[in-house]
Each structure stands twice: as structure tokens, then as C-alpha cells.
Amino acid sequence: MDILLEVDISDSGYEFGDPKVKDVSLAIRPGKLTGLIGANGAGKSTVLKTILGIMPYAEASIRFKAGYEQYAYIPEHPVFYENLTLWEHLDLAAAVYGMGQHELELEGERLLDRFRMTEARHHLPGGFSKGMRQKMMLMIGFLSRPDIYIVDEPFIGLDPRAIKDFLSLLEEERQRGAGILMSTHVLDTAERICDDFVLISQGRIAAQGTLEEIRSTAAMPEASLFDCFDRLAD
Template identity: 65%
Template structure:
């Protein structure tokens, strides 16, 4: 495995029921400091592929290999998950304990994230009182807290207002400069075209194109087209 590759995925077949495959021959490689966009129409298999990577599918013929100095990864789900009786700060504290962060490091990183996402005022509130966007910001904060080698992010822009989106992209860029790799599923194609280094385009559970934006344009036979126009042709 190339030393610059932090996540290597080969899914031959995968699905939710025996004999009924939702994915076929999906290959994904995420490199150090790079952002790979997993794109496709609704129902194409993006979230199923992420579940396959995380080992959450009941039926999967797949190999998933992590590189880097550790096997740490952060998963940010599309639908926020939280404990009803824990405050925002207690969620962060629990994540820090799971990943073995010492108290001074946790205090510094946790407070930085609260300020960055403008959540300091709800530090001790229960997330059940949060809006959808605030819950999504909490999920992002939990991911950024542990500074993993790899981020696996499923539809991060849903529910985020423009300012929160800018804050998220700023932190993501900092993490990429640190050397982290990112796999991001999204259907926000205009943003994906601006920030992603390469793409895996899925349709009907199979890869229809992959590579840089120029590779995607070549596959679509549209040399000057936007990602959206290529997407429209290929899927």
C-alpha cells in the first residue's frame, strides 16, 4: 500500500439482503492531504458504500485498509446521532475519553471548536433542544476533535447555513494541510467541484467515472463542462 494512501477500499459486492447486491466493484482510494468526493444521484449507493467501509452492512465482500500513523478515523453521519441526557460538552468529553485525549488537550480543542462553530453559548445544553443545523455542527465538532488520519463524511452540508459551511470548509482545509485524508459523500456539486481533488461517481451501485475533474469531463466527453453537466450525462 502506497505510503500516501490513508484509506483503500475494494467492495466487490455488498447489500442488505443475501443475494441482492446494492454495490458492485466499488474501488476508492483516499490519499494524504486530499479530499475525495463520493457523488451520485439519490439512491445511487453513496451511503451504502460508506456503510460498507464502516463494516455496517450485513452482507459484504469487501476489503478496507487504513494507512497512516494510526488507524484513527472520524465518521460524520448524515443524520445526527446523540445521547438525550448528555450536553454538548459532555458529548465532546465522552469522545475525548474514548480516543484517549488528555484533559488540557481536550479543553483547548473543545473550546476552539465551540468558538469556531459559534456554539459556546449552548455548551451545557442538551442537543434535543438544538436545531437540525446545530446538531449537524455538533457532529462535525465531534469529528474534528480527535484529529484522525481519515475523515469519512456523509452529506455534511445538509442543515448548515452559509457561515457554518464556511467554518466547516476552513477546518477541513486545516486538517488537509495537517495531512489528513477526506472521503466526503455529497450532492452539492458546485461546492464539490471547487474543493475536491478527485471524485468517485456512482450510479445504480457502480462506478461510472472516477478521477480528477478533467478525468470526469473526459468520461462525459465534455472537455469544458461543469461537474453538474458531467453528472447529468453520466448518471
């Protein structure tokens, strides 16, 4: 299968000589959802920041398939401008993505309706709940329908209906051929929706592959992802 994005991290950290992750390699493939899992402080965010090119120090190779360089990053903590409304955030994102006005109207309205945010389109996010701000981040990420999604802990703050809407959109994008790398602590959901996993422990890969391969590494052939995680993560 083709690879949309291939990542090889020798080491990465906030200063030379103090790496937070070492020897991490992974690939994002069309139509596949890879779950990046690990305990707090294991190095998941460092992996994502290295892929995004924002770590102060990194020895890494980040290789996009030619013609598939467009990606969306959905952060764990919402980032927004206090003086811009929800729709103005979408308008700004559309300009960055190079989208035309018609495409913005079409996709923006679709996402407003999907996440039940139509009535908030002209409201400032400073007055939003945590869940509404997270939905705004998801809408901005899905707006341009990119080739690759890099998603950091998307479930925090979302209510069950918003989670269902998010997972439904993810599945649609997978069917379209987009590849997804998602960091998450919600292991029961990850077990159900991910095609494969990268388990990070103390900055290194402790296990990698499908659920069956993770079970094999943990020597627990019938175990849940949570139980395998409990055995493999330090």
C-alpha cells in the same frame, strides 16, 4: 503518493444475493479530498457503511496504512443522547478517542468558538436547531484531529457561515495531511473543493478521477461537474 485507506468492494448489501453496490474501488490519500457523488439510491451510503464495517453483508477489503487507523465518521443525520449536554458529548467522544483532559479542553474550546457554539456548551441537543445538531456532529468529528475523515452529506442544515467554518477546518486538516472522503449532493461546492471524484450510478462506478478525467469520460471537455453528472448518472 501514499495511500491512507484503500477500499475494494466486490459487492455489498443488506442480504446475500442482493448487492446494492458492486466493483467499487477507491483510495483516500494524505491531504486530499475525494468527493463521493451520485443520485439518491445510487449506493453512496452503502459504500460508506461498507467502509465502516456495518453492512450486514459485504465482500470487501478495507486496508488502512499501518499506523494510520484512526478515523472520524460524521453522519448525515445527527446522532445524540437526549440527556447529555453538548460538552458532555465532546467529553464522551474524547474518552472514546483516548484524549486527555487538557487536550479535550484545548480542542473543545477551539471548536466551540469556531462554530459559535460556546453559549450552548451546557445545553441539551434536544433543544437545538437542525443546524446546531449538525455542527455538534462536526465538532465531535474534528475533536481528535484523526488521519482520515469519512463525511456523509455535511452541508444539510448548515447556514452559510457554518459552511464556511466547516470548509475552513477541512482545508486546515488537509494541510495537516489528513485524507477525506466526503459524500455530497452539493456539486458546485464539490467541484470547487475536491481533488477528485467517485461517481456512483446504480451501485457501480460510472466515472472516477479528477474533474478533467470526469469531463473526459463524459466527453464534455469544458463542462461543469453538474453537467457531467447529469450525463453520466442514470
